[in-house]
Amino acid sequence: MDNQLYSDHKKGAVLSFGELLLRIVPDAAGEWLNDNQLPFYLGGAELNVASALALWDVPSKYFTALPDNGMSAQIISYLNQRKIDTSAVHYHGHRVGLYYLTKGKDLKHDALIYDRANSAFAELKAGMIDWDTVLKNVSWFHFSAICPAISQQVADVCSEALQAAAERGITISVDLNYRSKLWQYGQHPKDVMPDLVKYCDVIMGNIWAAEQMLGIEVLGNIHESGQKSIYLKEALSSSERIMAQYPKCKAVANTFRFDATGDIDYYTALYYNGEFHNSTEYHTTEFVAKVGTGDCFMAGLIYGFYNEWKPRQTLEFATAAAFKKLFIASDATTDTAGEIANSIQV
Template sequence: MKRIITFGEIMMRLNPEGYLRFVQAEKFEATYAGGEANVAVSLANYGLDAAFVTKLPAHEIGQSAINELRRYGVDTSSIVRGGERLGIYFVEKGASQRASKVIYDRAASAISKATAVDFDWEKIFDGADWFHFTGITPALGGEMPAICLTACQAAKRLGLTVSCDLNYRKKLWTREEAGKVMGELMPYVDVCIANEEDAKDVFGIAAENTDLNTGKISQDGYISVARQLTERFGCQKVAITLRGSISASDNEWAGMLYSEGKASFSPKYLVHIVDRVGGGDSFGGGLIYALLSGYDDQKAINFAVAASCLKHSVEHDFNLMSVSEVESLAGGNASGRVQR
């Protein structure tokens, strides 16, 4: 069985019930999630050996986050305990023309205060095949950029495939900071994952003839983005999600996988959104599963996009779909009819 190590921050997610606004909320639903943790849950649901690495406080709230990961079969044995707090983020789900909103309360979280001695990467990577992190992890500051670099260097030295979702977060760092740090990490990355904006925000590589506000997407523009990322950093593959925003409730959803000078595009889905947070992570989890399963590029991008399409129908961050459900959609069964 293939083993995947993911590394990053898991937080408590608090959101009002249904589509209530923050100012209307009298109580909040509490769940746990984070970019790399979401990927680990997807991969565990697909039957792979997925481990999540982080640092969490040694109190009951930290334990609750671990328990949630264990519930879905994620290996938590390499999680370090220490620090004083678990990060929190608040989600207000948008609808129609009202956008979703996210408010972070994650300053001084345990993982952001981690030090290099917290993680023995030789031990963590023992028996592993793949290492995944996102641009959110080094953006946490402190020693995290250096820790990510050490992890990437160890992964490459030990023969692991390294994937990174650029995941630029303007509330965590500036474009200049992101460009400098990610520019040092990307030469170790075999599979780069990005959305329509990440490459532009982090590296100044923009897709031509594309307007994200109107939902206009240019395939040729994103082929150029992928080619430039490949040429600059030596990535073996670049995957880009293509979201056409009709409204907060309805999106067009597709993706592209680029390697060896060739681009493969998935079918386009019209998605009615239940919860879009974690959609990109479900794409990453689907892509990693597909590539580890030996799928060719076309089948891999079809699987990844179908997985993410289905995630938009699931409440909260984790993608709780099975391989057979994803394969059914990727195979063309998009009717949504009751399964009896």
């Protein structure tokens, strides 16, 4: 790799910026009512990335907002044990955000219920954070589109953080996560995301998220085609248009996960340095949890770029990492880099 993403500044930590959430997991049959217990997992899209990178021995720093209480102290101790630098965490407010997701279900429809209003992160405002301290020794800043979907004031904090990171020459990545149950404050993603994405060096998502958030139209009637070659052709076209619209962008990644029949087909693509790469396709008829697969793919991309791997090697690692995440119950991967590398299919 030609080091484009790391220009002239020394590598430091990867800072993941976003809301820490507790995922509560009721079973579909309602047995949790008889058992008097609800399983939970510690998560949040950006924390999932931070957790994977720390596990893979990349210096991993995490920014979120938490209330200053005993439960937060326990959470921070847990993260520190997993080699995540929590020195940037901002303490204020009164609660941690929650969401409920029925066991085995995807992040859509009635299986998902958010309980995030008035959380410490949701109450962040521009001007609260000392970015000199937060961004000290940081060379990569990662966030997702979930953050600016929370509220206008959180979107303003995202903008402030991105400006500060860009001014310091920090590499910036975004995951175009689209959550239809967010974006409830009167703004459409296309009103907000372009002004944030203009700071990004790496943009990850899929062709439909790029259309929804950036106005990069999906051309033609391909939505029900089911043809891999057509989807990849559209991914190349979308990537080229994204890079034309956002000159700072150096890499665009697309994921494709199809699971309408119960089986899961998964493959990805990466456009970088004028070259388009697509991954091995993976297939499974069984899985444990779909949550966090995209976060694991994003972490894999950062891991490859951070270690200056060739684009194809980076893509195959990230794809294998995401696919293996389907068989892990927790929000973040528990697979080591070595285990992922050994699972890559070629």
